Amino acid sequence: MAVLERVRELVEQQVRTAIRNDGLDPLAQPDKFRAVVEQCAVEVWIAHGATSAxxxxxxxxxxxxxxxxxxxxxxxxxxxxxxxxxxxxEPGRVFIARQGRSTLTNVVLNDREVRDLVERMLRVSGRRLDISSPFVDAVLPDGSRLHxxxxxxxxxxxxxxxxxxxxxxxxxxxxxxxxxxxTQAANFLKAAVxxxxxxxxxxxxQAGKTTLLNALLGSVASHERIVSCEEVFEMQLNHLKWRNTRNNHLSDNRIHDIHRLLLASAGISCTKGPCAQTGTVGRADLPVTR
Structure with missing residues (x-):
């Protein structure tokens, strides 16, 4: 096990050097990146005399x-x-949930690994995380939401x-x-849309607000025009007349200002975000209005 761990560490070091010196981008050049990693792994494996055992x-x-x-x-x-x-x-306690039940896993990370993971997740989102912006929401390439x-x-x-x-x-x-x-509730909601x-x-x-919204939007007729505004891109529409607007630095109140403007536009408007207006109690994440 010690040999395997050492081989992994050396391969990781060589790959980091290749990324830094050759400008190799793992996400933009996946095939080239895979070839470099596999070659490094074989070379280090042979150099250390590691065995199949x-x-x-x-x-x-x-x-x-x-x-x-x-x-x-x-x-x-x-x-x-x-x-x-x-x-x-905290890095040493990673939890997962299945069917609403949480489980502590045996995965143990350190602070540096957590930061590297988050930076890599945020790379494609355009969001930033630092002292001036100490919290962030983003959507990962597979559609998962990161907070x-x-x-x-x-x-x-x-x-x-x-x-x-x-x-x-x-x-x-x-x-x-x-x-x-x-069935009755589904028919009622389709008729409402x-x-x-x-x-x-x-x-x-995790009550299923986004899931229900996306399902409801599936009932919108193809000739309708849809305009949406979100804090984080989560709506899923294959609609010919869909326009999604978002600014990474909009405050909750600003999003509501934009929503009021959307009400004046023709078609169906969707605003997704927390209700932060005076007089609003709780959280209404997915208003859909026409």
């Missing part, structure tokens, strides 16, 4: 690729379709939460077999 270079290459192009020690959780949520309040808070908002460690959308229905009807809605009624979807964290 200790593993194989392909295993080392996969681990190193996950560090740079995947999500490192968390990658296995992203590949498990049953996992709904991943979170950690990170750092000190001094937290006491000591970076707090990371990743919410994955296990269910991705494209219509309200698909929620009936899942037990989310009755078709009739252009105002709909507010509200609920607690």
């Amino acid at each position: 200790e593993g194989d270079p392909a295993f080392v290459a996969r681990e190193v690729m996950q560090i740079f192009a995947g999500f490192g020690a968390l990658q296995e959780f992203f590949e498990d379709p049953t996992i709904e949520e991943i979170w950690l309040n 990170v808070v750092i000190p001094d908002i937290t006491r000591k460690h970076w707090a990371v939460n990743i919410r994955r959308f296990v269910m991705r229905p494209r219509s309200v009807d698909e929620l009936v077999p899942a037990g989310t809605l009755t 078709v009739s252009g009624l105002n709909i507010v979807i509200a609920g607690g964290t």
Whole structure:
């Protein structure tokens, strides 16, 4: 085991050097990156005289690729379709949730690994995280929602939460077999959308607000025009007349100002975000209005 760990460390060092010196981008050049990692793994494996009893270079290459192009020690959780949520309040305690039940995993990270993971996750989102912006929401390439808070908002460690959308229905009807809605409720909601009624979807964290919104939007007729405004891109629409607007630095109140402007436009407007207006109680994440 010690030999395997040493080989992995050396391969990781060589790959870091290649990225720095050759300008290799693991995300933009996946094939070239994979070839470099596999070659490094074989060369280091042979140089250290590692044997098949200790593993194989392909295993080392996969681990190193996950560090740079995947999500490192968390990658296995992203590949498990049953996992709904991943979170950690400190590096040594990583939790996952399946069917609403949380479990402490045997994954142990350190502060540097957590920061590297978060930076890699944020790279494609355009969001930033620093002292002036100590918390962030972003959407990962697979559609998962990332929320990170750092000190001094937290006491000591970076707090990371990743919410994955296990269910991705494209219509309200698909929620009936899942037990989310009755047939009567589904028919009522479809009729409400078709009739252009105002709909507010509200609920607690991970209650299924985004899932229901995306299902409702599946009932919008193809000739309708849709304009949406979100804090984080989560709406899923294959609509010919869909326009999504978002600014990374909009405050909650600013989003509501834009929503009022959307009300004057023709078609269906959707605003997704927390209700922060005076007189609003709780959280109404997904207003849909026409």
